[in-house]
Amino acid sequence: MNATSKSSVDVAFVVNGSAISDKVAPRTTLVDFLRQRLGLTGSHVGCEHGVCGACHVRVDGTVLRGCLFLAVQADGAEVQTIEGLSASGEIADLQEVFVRRNAMQCGFCTPGMLMIAADLLARREVPSREAIRDALSGNYCRCTGYQSIVDAIEEVARARHGLAV
Amino acid sequence: MLEQAGDGAQILAGGQSLVPTLSLRLSSPSLLIDINRVVDSAPLERSDGIVCCGSRIRHVDVERSTLIREHVPLLALAMPHVAHPAIRNRGTPCGSVALADPAAEIPACALALNADIVLQNSIGRRTVPAGEYFIGLYETARLPTEVVVELRFPEAKIGDRFGFVELARRRGDFAIVGIAAAAQVEGDQIRNLRLVIFGCEPKPRMSAAAHAITQGLKFPELPIEEIAAAVAAELDPMENSQGDAAAKRQQAYAMAKRVMWQLNGRAA
Numbered sequence: 001m002n003a004t005s006k007s008s009v010d011v012a013f014v015v016n017g018s019a020i021s022d023k024v025a026p027r028t029t030l031v032d033f034l035r036q037r038l039g040l041t042g043s044h045v046g047c048e049h050g051v052c053g054a055c056h057v058r059v060d061g062t063v064l065r066g067c068l069f070l071a072v073q074a075d076g077a078e079v080q081t082i083e084g085l086s087a088s089g090e091i092a093d094l095q096e097v098f099v100r101r102n103a104m105q106c107g108f109c110t111p112g113m114l115m116i117a118a119d120l121l122a123r124r125e126v127p128s129r130e131a132i133r134d135a136l137s138g139n140y141c142r143c144t145g146y147q148s149i150v151d152a153i154e155e156v157a158r159a160r161h162g163l164a165v
Numbered sequence: 166m167l168e169q170a171g172d173g174a175q176i177l178a179g180g181q182s183l184v185p186t187l188s189l190r191l192s193s194p195s196l197l198i199d200i201n202r203v204v205d206s207a208p209l210e211r212s213d214g215i216v217c218c219g220s221r222i223r224h225v226d227v228e229r230s231t232l233i234r235e236h237v238p239l240l241a242l243a244m245p246h247v248a249h250p251a252i253r254n255r256g257t258p259c260g261s262v263a264l265a266d267p268a269a270e271i272p273a274c275a276l277a278l279n280a281d282i283v284l285q286n287s288i289g290r291r292t293v294p295a296g297e298y299f300i301g302l303y304e305t306a307r308l309p310t311e312v313v314v315e316l317r318f319p320e321a322k323i324g325d326r327f328g329f330v331e332l333a334r335r336r337g338d339f340a341i342v343g344i345a346a347a348a349q350v351e352g353d354q355i356r357n358l359r360l361v362i363f364g365c366e367p368k369p370r371m372s373a374a375a376h377a378i379t380q381g382l383k384f385p386e387l388p389i390e391e392i393a394a395a396v397a398a399e400l401d402p403m404e405n406s407q408g409d410a411a412a413k414r415q416q417a418y419a420m421a422k423r424v425m426w427q428l429n430g431r432a433a
């Protein structure tokens with residue numbers, strides 16, 4: 001019981017390729033830890049209960065809600081944030097098309113959108129617009145009304161498969 | 166550890182239902198026990214006519230499983246409605262059954278298929294049929310010391326038919342009204358229709374009326390409007406911001422018609 005009743009817990013994990021170690025309160029969510037302790041403010045905090053998708057991060061290759069995952073649960077894991085995806089060039093084409101097609105207005109939802117779009121586009125087939133909308137169903141955008149976001153993701157999907165856009 | 170900590174402790178599996186309740190301060194467990202690295206969970210596997218889903222199987226595993234598509238098609242139909250991709254990456258069917266949210270899809274499917282729910286604590290392991298497991302709003306036959314370690318779904322037999330429909334504000338949101346249906350069929354004749362309606366009452370309900378009306382009838386000559394009206398009439402819906410009881414009965418009527426059309430049109 002002693003180990004679990006501590007006010008802070010040692011954690012060590014990899015964030016965007018860099019090893020970090022710290023002490024965190026068990027109640028701290030991963031997204032709060034990333035933003036407040038590591039200054040990685042690209043992951044946004046919107047609803048804080050898993051509805052809006054602005055806080056998407058990748059943990060061991062899987063996209064999940066940073067607000068529904070505790071920082072202590074990341075111990076030993078490999079975490080990637082939007083900053084990491086951006087720096088690696090993995091989503092450079094998505095970013096370019098998002099800008100060109102005005103698939104963002106205020107930009108608050110954009111990191112979470114890019115995160116889930118990258119995940120969708122990593123699959124083998126070109127997704128239909130319906131499949132894109134399903135994939136985005138867990139992400140709120142309060143400005144642009146989704147149409148141009150779907151357009152942008154569809155364009156990148158087709159371009160990556162060498163299809164006409 | 167769960168037993169030592171007493172009533173205030175909670176198991177953390179996927180966390181996709183539990184952590185929001187913490188964020189909203191709806192629950193405040195004295196201790197959270199993360200089982201993600203502890204429990205030796207059973208894989209998704211089939212033996213002796215049963216498909217078994219262990220406690221660390223995630224929704225995404227079920228969604229992508231060919232075993233599930235072939236042998237528990239109702240779950241495959243339900244899975245696109247279970248929240249959103251990033252939630253399915255983390256949430257678990259066992260956790261969904263443990264918490265028994267009235268709008269959750271997996272409890273309804275478990276009841277429609279009369280799955281067995283396997284509970285375990287330090288004293289031992291017991292199996293509760295889904296029909297006896299769901300008691301009320303977030304209330305189940307599970308003791309505070311028990312963990313849902315397995316869901317055991319009977320595999321589909323040749324000729325069985327399944328349907329799943331859900332009304333929600335956007336794909337993956339909490340169900341306003343949903344229906345999971347499983348029909349055992351011999352020839353074209355219905356032997357046993359288990360039509361489970363969820364989302365609008367404190368717990369999933371198996372419609373006694375739908376079962377009684379359809380007994381012995383043949384596809385596709387079913388009195389669909391009569392069945393749908395009987396399903397809706399049985400309900401005592403919770404009234405909330407999503408509608409009053411009359412509206413929800415009307416929605417249930419429409420959903421029941423849709424699920425019956427699905428059953429009419431497709432053999433498993």
